[in-house]
Amino acid sequence: MSVGVTSLSLTDMKEKLKALIDRKQLASLEACVRCGICTESCHYYRSEPRLEHTPFYRAEQLRRIYRRLLDPIAGRFQRRGDSGTASAELLRRLADIAFSTCTLCQRCTLDCPFSVDTADIMRAARSLATATGSAPQMLVELADAAIVKGENIESFKDFYLDQVKELEKQVQDRLGSSRARIPVEKEGARMLYVPLSGAHTIVPQAVLFNLAEESWTLSLFETSNYAYFLADTSRASRIAQRIIAEAERLKVEEVVITECGHGYPVMRWEVARWLGRRLPFRVRSVIEVLDEYLQKGVFRVSPKGNGTPVTYHDSCNLGRKGGLFEEPRRIIRAVAEDYREMNPNRIYSFCCGAGSGLVAIPEWTDIRLRAGKLKAEQIRRTGARIVVTSCDNCRHQIGELNEHYGLDIEVTSLSELTVKALV
Numbered sequence: 312m313s314v315g316v317t318s319l320s321l322t323d324m325k326e327k328l329k330a331l332i333d334r335k336q337l338a339s340l341e342a343c344v345r346c347g348i349c350t351e352s353c354h355y356y357r358s359e360p361r362l363e364h365t366p367f368y369r370a371e372q373l374r375r376i377y378r379r380l381l382d383p384i385a386g387r388f389q390r391r392g393d394s395g396t397a398s399a400e401l402l403r404r405l406a407d408i409a410f411s412t413c414t415l416c417q418r419c420t421l422d423c424p425f426s427v428d429t430a431d432i433m434r435a436a437r438s439l440a441t442a443t444g445s446a447p448q449m450l451v452e453l454a455d456a457a458i459v460k461g462e463n464i465e466s467f468k469d470f471y472l473d474q475v476k477e478l479e480k481q482v483q484d485r486l487g488s489s490r491a492r493i494p495v496e497k498e499g500a501r502m503l504y505v506p507l508s509g510a511h512t513i514v515p516q517a518v519l520f521n522l523a524e525e526s527w528t529l530s531l532f533e534t535s536n537y538a539y540f541l542a543d544t545s546r547a548s549r550i551a552q553r554i555i556a557e558a559e560r561l562k563v564e565e566v567v568i569t570e571c572g573h574g575y576p577v578m579r580w581e582v583a584r585w586l587g588r589r590l591p592f593r594v595r596s597v598i599e600v601l602d603e604y605l606q607k608g609v610f611r612v613s614p615k616g617n618g619t620p621v622t623y624h625d626s627c628n629l630g631r632k633g634g635l636f637e638e639p640r641r642i643i644r645a646v647a648e649d650y651r652e653m654n655p656n657r658i659y660s661f662c663c664g665a666g667s668g669l670v671a672i673p674e675w676t677d678i679r680l681r682a683g684k685l686k687a688e689q690i691r692r693t694g695a696r697i698v699v700t701s702c703d704n705c706r707h708q709i710g711e712l713n714e715h716y717g718l719d720i721e722v723t724s725l726s727e728l729t730v731k732a733l734v
């Protein structure tokens with residue numbers, strides 16, 4: 312991690328904290344009575360019971376900085392000799408906790424009698440760490456690389472188009488039709504589909520869009536937004552605005568986000584709030600589109616295509632925060648013979664342990680595998696051989712949990728599961 316906090320004066324730190332923390336976050340900080348009721352809600356604590364893994368311990372680290380720098384009463388009695396260096400130490404510790412031991416999953420809020428939003432407090436902590444130069448360097452570089460790429464997109468265009476042509480051949484082979492297409496920058500298409508960089512977020516969806524005779528297009532941009540993990544609204548807006556600009560230029564009616572846990576909330580509700588304006592198009596997840604196709608009988612599927620037991624992991628962003636609980640379950644029941652619920656599920660689902668950027672930091676592999684123990688145990692109890700999830704981070708993490716905990720499972724997406732059931 313890059314640590315630049317010691318170079319900040321106490322006044323600078325105060326100003327940054329004042330600018331970054333909002334009233335809701337302050338209310339959460341003040342409302343917590345340290346009762347500990349939320350302790351068992353956290354997957355870190357359930358996997359490894361330690362004081363440092365309780366939600367209130369994490370929030371306490373920001374509370375201490377707030378009291379030291381901004382609290383009007385505590386400030387009057389601040390010890391002589393309190394220095395910027397002492398606050399910088401607290402800040403460095405806060406950054407470590409906020410980025411590596413809280414996935415901002417919001418499950419603890421469900422059990423708090425005062426609805427204290429620890430995830431939101433940790434988001435404020437991430438913002439402060441980012442603004443003071445103590446955020447993980449890897450996330451900063453990934454966010455900056457996306458911005459640079461967006462500014463120089465023409466130099467990537469030919470390479471991208473060649474890649475898409477290769478993927479188009481795979482779609483044609485799968486459908487047995489040379490007429491199948493993956494359109495790029497098609498003006499007037501009904502839908503702009505925004506994938507991730509992997510072929511698994513383009514090929515199966517393109518198969519289904521072609522079968523449905525959908526009016527769709529890709530642009531040159533993908534949905535990942537690492538600045539969102541940094542809680543850096545300014546950089547996250549810049550990255551998201553590339554998609555908005557493409558949707559407006561191509562005059563689409565809706566933007567459809569691939570199976571991505573953080574890409575969906577960024578476009579569905581965050582970016583409009585950051586920019587202070589309504590988006591001139593609808594935003595949906597591709598799982599809502601697939602669910603609609605299946606409900607309307609747009610193409611034929613058979614559950615026999617997926618005969619082995621299947622379970623579903625609710626991503627925190629799509630499920631608890633986004634409310635997409637029934638759509639994935641309707642899809643799985645339509646395309647698989649033996650669906651088994653993980654317990655607890657839906658709004659009470661536990662985080663897989665890799666959310667909010669943890670999966671991007673190699674040094675934290677051990678932390679996230681330990682935090683994923685609870686999810687691994689849940690999966691094992693279902694007896695399922697296929698785990699479906701609609702978030703690429705969750706997919707990556709559950710794939711690693713499979714190897715680490717010997718689960719003997721296959722991890723896949725709803726789109727891929729649906730393609731296997733086509734008749």
Ligand code: SF4
Nearest residue numbers: 343344346347349423
């Ligand atoms: S966050 Fe809520 S449940 Fe947890 S310790 Fe604070 S008041 Fe209690």
Ligand code: SF4
Nearest residue numbers: 353413414416417419
């Ligand atoms: S938001 Fe999730 S990871 Fe963070 S403290 Fe709460 S339950 Fe734990």
